[in-house]
Amino acid sequence: MTENTRRTFLTATVAAAGGAALTGVPAVAGASGAGGDDGRPPLPQPPDKELRAILREVDPDRIEAIVRKLVSFGTRHTLSTQDDPARGIGAARDWIFAELRRYAAASNGRMTVELQSYIQEPAPRIPVPTRITNVVATLRGSVTPERVYVVSGHYDSRVTDVMNATADSPGADDDASGVAVSMELARIMAKRAPESTIVFAAVAGEEQGLYGARYMAAQYRAAGTDVQAMFTNDIVGSSRADDGTRDPRTVRLFAEGVPTAETPAEAATRRSVGGENDSPPRQLARFVRSVADNRETGMDVHVIYRRDRYLRGGDHIGFLEQGYPAARFTEPNEDFAHQHQDVRVVDGKQFGDLPEFCDFDYIARVARVNGAALWSLATAPGTPKDVRVRTSNLTNDTELYWQRGTEPDLAGYEIVWREMTEPDWTHVIRVGDVTTATVDMSKDNFFFGVRAVGRAGHRSPVAYPAPGG
Incomplete structure (x- = not known):
């Protein structure tokens, strides 16, 4: 991203108990936990x-x-x-x-x-x-x-x-x-x-x-x-x-x-x-x-x-x-x-x-x-359900929220995003075992999605958010 482009910054809150990073989950190359990361390209998932x-x-x-x-x-x-x-x-x-x-x-x-x-x-x-x-x-x-x-x-x-x-x-x-x-x-x-x-x-x-x-x-x-x-x-x-x-x-x-x-x-x-x-x-x-x-x-x-x-x-x-x-x-x-x-x-x-x-x-x-x-x-955990993007406020950030899955091996979630002209997801950021994440990028300018991650590193398909209140 260029120097004058808004820096990606995540904040994560938890609607359910928890909020830790994805402990024990193999990292997507270059991705970090919540806070101050621009995201890195998602890697293909290797077979176990x-x-x-x-x-x-x-x-x-x-x-x-x-x-x-x-x-x-x-x-x-x-x-x-x-x-x-x-x-x-x-x-x-x-x-x-x-x-x-x-x-x-x-x-x-x-x-x-x-x-x-x-x-x-x-x-x-x-x-x-x-x-x-x-x-x-x-x-x-x-x-x-x-x-x-x-x-x-x-x-x-x-x-x-x-x-x-x-x-x-x-x-x-x-x-x-x-x-x-x-x-x-x-x-x-x-x-x-x-x-x-x-x-x-x-x-x-x-x-x-x-x-x-x-x-x-x-x-x-x-x-x-x-x-x-x-x-x-x-x-x-x-x-x-x-x-x-x-x-x-x-x-x-x-x-x-x-x-x-x-x-x-x-x-x-x-x-x-x-x-x-x-x-x-x-x-x-x-x-x-x-x-x-x-x-x-x-x-x-x-x-x-x-x-x-x-x-x-x-x-x-x-x-x-x-x-x-x-x-x-x-x-x-x-x-x-x-x-x-x-x-x-x-x-x-x-x-x-x-x-x-x-x-x-x-x-x-x-x-x-x-x-x-x-x-x-x-x-892998199931595809996240009821994924929403907050549209009730005029802001230059993007707040995503979703329903937490019930799988016993669920470790947490990742946010993916891409430019609107890209055919596939280009960046991924870990947000942990949370149900809300805010990205300091405009929802009007990028596409976002959420995927679940299991403790063994298996990732679900991405869920695209619907408009929410």
């Missing part, structure tokens, strides 16, 4: 020993076996047969359920597996009442089980004609690859005890209109479940584009800006105070980059500031519609010559969404990105 072990266990051969098994059912169209033991979506459903239950046997009762079914009445792309079934494995948290993180892929498939329920529809990339990510992480994490709950799902009805995921999200909302993050993996099977070029070390992460579930009053408030780039999904995407864009995963997480691709949609949308933070992982370049195409041979070359066009090492790296994000979220 347990997370490194998780990432090493991701097995491309197991992922390939899952993809090939799902393809073996011929078609997994939502409208295909549900009672044939060898072909159709019912056979795929039953195999996924049995496989997840096999993984759960290693969990000492922490993981439960259920078939979440409902009858979808006639609707677009659903001509007759149809049973739609999600397969859901829930690994209950050992410390804060009420906090939930979800990862999914969709196990239904289709060909060019979205209503053709009988033709072979391999669906290797779209989306056996995403189901393989969810299932492989379920296998690995079933043997562990995350602090918060992680849900591994294979959902149906995506190609007909996101029906399964929308139902799942609505069930969570009706139950009042605190879903703090949801990731869908949809088309994560290959880095090959339709022109043959490859980008094997990149995965796209689509993150919505303006909230889908925003009310008119919320929209008016947002327009008056900014924050279009600070939605919960965008904070979630920044968090993923900080914990999963590294040599441990072998991947570059390319955040896309959109809800999804043009003319497309994914299962994260159902969660966004319920007000949950959600984002979509997708390969960097899609080969449209193979997606949704009928299986055929042209000039001696076979086309269609076949396993031969998948890169199983690539899918394994995508699984490591998901694993790093999920485990880091589930072992």
Whole structure:
């Protein structure tokens, strides 16, 4: 900062007992406690020993076996047969359920597996009442089980004609690859005890209109479940584009800006105070980059500031519609010559969404990105709640306040800030175990946020403040 720029100065007060600095917490490089510090750049959060072990266990051969098994059912169209033991979506459903239950046997009762079914009445792309079934494995948290993180892929498939329920529809990339990510992480994490709950799902009805995921999200909302993050993996099977070029070390992460579930009053408030780039999904995407864009995963997480691709949609949308933070992982370049195409041979070359066009090492790296994000979220304190910026007074400083979390390993909080033209947080300052902090910088000129820190140094996603009194 230049000499004539206002110096950052923090004062911290405590609404609850406490007020000490973050004792026992590894320091963010250059950051100090409250008082007289300009803040320093936030460093990426390195994986701990347990997370490194998780990432090493991701097995491309197991992922390939899952993809090939799902393809073996011929078609997994939502409208295909549900009672044939060898072909159709019912056979795929039953195999996924049995496989997840096999993984759960290693969990000492922490993981439960259920078939979440409902009858979808006639609707677009659903001509007759149809049973739609999600397969859901829930690994209950050992410390804060009420906090939930979800990862999914969709196990239904289709060909060019979205209503053709009988033709072979391999669906290797779209989306056996995403189901393989969810299932492989379920296998690995079933043997562990995350602090918060992680849900591994294979959902149906995506190609007909996101029906399964929308139902799942609505069930969570009706139950009042605190879903703090949801990731869908949809088309994560290959880095090959339709022109043959490859980008094997990149995965796209689509993150919505303006909230889908925003009310008119919320929209008016947002327009008056900014924050279009600070939605919960965008904070979630920044968090993923900080914990999963590294040599441990072998991947570059390319955040896309959109809800999804043009003319497309994914299962994260159902969660966004319920007000949950959600984002979509997708390969960097899609080969449209193979997606949704009928299986055929042209000039001696076979086309269609076949396993031969998948890169199983690539899918394994995508699984490591998901694993790093999920485990880091589930072992950190939750995202701070009810974060506010004081707007009742005309001042040239910024007062932030928030509700203290209840996690037993909560050590305190950090304030992050950035210039309004910056895409990510550029400075961080520790404020300790407090619920109010005042920064000697104008709230009109900078963006601010708050994140929680656990005693082991795990940090939550950032919460962007709403206007407060």
